[in-house]
């Protein structure tokens with residue numbers, strides 16, 4: 001899946017509708033029925049007496065720091081980071097935030113930098129997510145590499161000051177470069193500069209829920225905000241189940257997962273619900289480097305196409321094993337329709 005940021009201030013804070021990649025279309029075709037969509041509105045409930053899920057660990061990774069919001073309001077961004085970090089602290093969840101330094105000058109630079117410092121002060125790592133959230137498909141290898149280098153001017157000294165090493169890189173849109181020569185050039189640059197690629201093995205498309213959620217919060221529509229949160233959490237719990245099933249198809253076991261989330265008000269306000277899901281699903285949040293010790297992450301990523309696909313899909317190609325696409329459920333229609341409406345405005 002992929003989405004775009006473009007030039008203006010407001011648009012830089014908006015995710016735009018994803019281009020439908022071929023794999024995305026496979027997912028769309030496997031989208032849930034009306035019954036599944038309606039079920040998304042049912043409250044989440046633990047199944048009393050249901051057998052306990054096997055234990056698994058999950059690294060929580062938040063993209064697009066210092067925050068991705070519908071409208072560039074600094075107070076809203078500050079509150080979002082404060083609340084998210086307070087809830088992570090409450091649950092003792094480690095996390096990593098992937099930064100787009102291009103966002104620093106889009107609202108109030110000092111306050112945006114203060115938000116990044118909040119993450120470090122809370123004990124979380126920061127990673128590089130490029131300066132401008134660009135695509136290697138648009139920028140080419142050299143342009144993309146320049147965008148990565150430009151994306152560490154603030155966070156590298158910030159991490160060093162805290163005696164930490166900047167080492168993680170997350171590709172925007174999960175696009176890793178195409179054809180192979182472009183991907184290889186980018187990979188070689190990352191390695192030569194001490195970066196490790198942060199893959200994604202759980203992706204619940206939280207960004208698509210986040211914009212309708214901002215709209216509800218910013219217009220004071222509490223009932224709508226609560227409804228979106230409930231739909232998001234129910235969908236996320238089912239989708240986590242799908243990824244765990246996918247891992248069992250590929251590896252015959254749960255792996256240590258790396259979950260893609262975004263630095264949004266939706267996630268700040270949903271963290272209690274996410275914590276409840278991890279508890280019900282017997283999943284323990286761990287630091288990214290710990291999750292990455294799972295040997296599954298040594299599986300080669302031979303994917304050389306343009307699509308932004310997550311790593312279970314990449315490995316399914318390398319291992320010649322099909323993921324359970326017939327069971328994959330698309331984001332509930334009311335959410336994607338609301339998202340499209342806001343995006344067209």
Ligand SMILES: [Zn+2]
Pocket residue numbers: 063064129133172173
């Ligand atoms: Zn991003």
